[in-house]
Amino acid sequence: MTEITTLLQIFIWGLTAGCIYVLMAVGLNMIFGVMKVVNFAHGEIMMLGAFASFGLYYYTGLNPYFLMLFSMVIIGVFGVMIERFGFRKVLGTGKLNEIFLSLGLIYILQNAAVKLWTDDIKKINSPYSSMTLDLGVLNITYDRIIAIAFTALILICLYLFLIRTDVGRALRATSQNHEAAMLMGVNVNHMYMLSFGIGAALAASAGTVHAILSPFNPYMGTIPGIMAFTVIIIGGLGSIPGAIIAGLMLGLVQNFTIFYFGGAWKEAVAFVLLIIVLVIRPTGIFGEEH
């Protein structure tokens, strides 16, 4: 009989993995919500975030969690550029073009990273890496706690931003109805850039957290990027609460799948879940009927 401690441990692993998914998925939803655009290369942006943080860490040696804020900004700006010079141009020419554009971006970003930094394995060492919190029932490393706490913090900040600030409200307005927002004086192009920037920054934070918890290389982002997609569809396109629930859920489901069925199904189970959701409730858990 499996002990409770073991199950609790799996729960914690699933939760942390879920947090990374949540950061990615919320970012994707931001972009989709405002621009109705798909970016399969979101995982590569995550990877760039990891490398940006790594670069900063390598040269300054400062606390990587602190540096993460800077890399979020850097990658956020990068995201804005991708939107401005890439996606803005194909907006309206059909969804397929958006999909193909992002495919091209995957190849470019991934291989540019390999050229720049080689595909050797890198790691960011957190100053807390040896410290653990003993909860009696189990041990959690500080890094893991920080990851979970940070995710929660970001979500709260995002929530406040969207609800309480003018810019946030403009963003929400744009995501609901472009024309109405424009009529109200919102500069929609600015909103596009902002949403992409925020989305990219979130991906960068996910990448950094991932890089602190495990070694990485330029190929680290592709699967998490695709998984993020699965998450937002399961949660409901455009719904941030959906992304949070679905992200955490996926992390948990995957880890319990590994536990009960073995590692071979870890990726497949996400897609099986996706297919089930699409067949039963295509709009996702929290999605609205479009």
Place this chain on the structure above:
Amino acid sequence: MTVRELFGKYAVSSYSAYLLLVMIGLALPLVITDDFYNRIIILTFFYIMFSTSWNLLAYSGQASLGHAAFLGIGGFASTILIINGVTPVLGVFSGALAASLVGLFLGIICVRLKEWFLGLVTFGFAIIMAAVVNELSVFIEAINGILSAVGLSGNMDPHMLGGSLGIYSPDIVSRAQYYYLFFFAMVGTILASHLVIRSKIGFAFAAIRENQAEAGMMGVDITRYKLIAFMISTFMAGFAGALFAPYNYFINPEIFSIHNSFMPIIMTISGGIGTIGGPIIGALVINILWEQMGLWGMSIDRLLILGVILVLEILFLPKGLMPLIKKITDKVAGTTSRDMPL
């Protein structure tokens, strides 16, 4: 009519262009004796087949991001059958059929899905297939890598397959046999694609692609045609896979790779999505570039460049190279082309 107009009407019509290409294709092995270049050309034929199959599905508005799944199913199914004694020809077609049946299954799931949903599910499907095949290795030994050439030819002798197709000749090098095998398979695939697109079925595909709602209102049975598109396209892909597997002497789950799924997409888009010549030109150009860059030692760079090509295509040349080519042939012949697939 002036001579020029006559010339334009017949000589530069797409049919004569194709006829010329076919004649060149038949004669090529006599000229190119280097095994390596032979292989490059054969690989190009393969990619043309695979891209054509993807293009057909995209023609019906369904852009699959996991077409490698069917390559693999065709490859594995046919190889396993042939290793166990089934005659090669039957094995190859059975493999294609298997791919088609699975394609039907996937199609049913995807009928109500559009664009990214479809893309994501097809992508995920390739991953699921890879996992499933991997797990099956417990029951079917050596899925870790089946020595497929052994399967197809029994004794590493491609003559066997050629023999059963009636093109066996003791004087021609075995390379030539694989060449003609792929050549005719490719021509067959292109022909089939052409026939489908020009038929009522193709018309329905186009209608669905352009505006699904309207097509429905006009009385087109959307589900039926979407599924037909899936079945034909995946049959072709499976067929290509069944021939591809023995050509590499070895098949393993790597065939389900994301790269294999993306190649036909890049190739078709470069050539011109939705046209018949598109996948051909695209596969030719991209594969030649790909191999040439490989020769220059640019293994990583060429991936990067593929991405750049795709992005530039989407941004600046979304219809691919076909319109450019048509413009050139128009100029030469003094005709104006209608904007229809070749």
Place this chain on the structure above:
Amino acid sequence: MKQAAVLAVEEINADGGVYVEEYGVKIPLKLVEGDTQTSPTEGVTAVERLITSENVVVLVGGFSSGVTLANQVPAAGKVPYIITGASSSQVTRRTEIDTSYFFHYCSTTDDYSQPILQFFVDELKPMVAADRDLKLALIYRDDAYGKGVIESSVAYIEDNSMPIELVAKEKYPTDETDFHTYLTKIAEAKPDAVYTVGFVKDTSSVYIQGQRDVGLNTLYMAVECNEDPAFYELLGEWGDGQLLESKFAPYAAEYTELMGPYKEAYLAKWDEMPGMMGADTYDGIYLAASAIERAGSLDRTQVRDAIKQTNEQEMLILLEGGNITFDEYNEISPIIFIEQMFWDEETEELKPVIVLPDSMKEQDFVLPDNYEIGG
């Protein structure tokens, strides 16, 4: 692998090259590369090119077992192929093609599983499980390499009725980075040791995540392809007391004359310590050069014969009997060692020490400080 090859070629050419009797001169070696990109398609294309367009005399290399199995076919019967990476024994034992041109100059999966399992029984068991079977957990990559090693290990245990109980067998997708659940599962089974079959990124993560996060404080064993500077760096202090199987140990005390100069030359050229995969390739190039000289010509078949008849002194890779020879399967018998790594607080480096075989041992094997029986 490529870096070692380049170094070897440079060294040989510095001396004028390879003396080919047929032409009466020394001809410099030209290194022509083919990148197989771990894809059978690319692998076959690369080899075809090397054999036909580039007309190479000898092929050296071959990393991925799957790809090597594929690209052997164009090579069969045409070009001698010194395989220095792929560990599947199938490369030299398959029967449906002519394998007489293939030479397996590296360890097979059997070669390293056996000493590792033997080590567990002879050294570890008396210390922690004297009166019961040793509980071993396996965690491995879900690919041909991982599965191959596990299969040969399981077979070896059964065939020899070893007192080992396999309490866990976890396989993970090749791109996995988060091993916590797998390790938690293994921890439940309370193993005495964990045998990890993976590459540097996964193996190091297993070692670290197991001890630091999951509390699985047991003995971890890794396979020789992890013998690489990156492995030691990633592990850091978490490698203290843990094990690595190897046949080439650049960090250990010098156990062969060639080691010193090779390390220096490699460091000078590539600015990093050499890893194990390169060593086989380095030797392989020298082997090819020597075979060409002995054959006296560039004829591929004669060169092949020369390779077959090789009886030269061992180089970087230690072999049983001290000489490079190929058995009836064209395989070699490398001497495998087990290293134990220790963390040096002062220099903040992880360094290995050979603990087996007795003939080369630097010190005795001890249990890691944090070892808990049953994890």
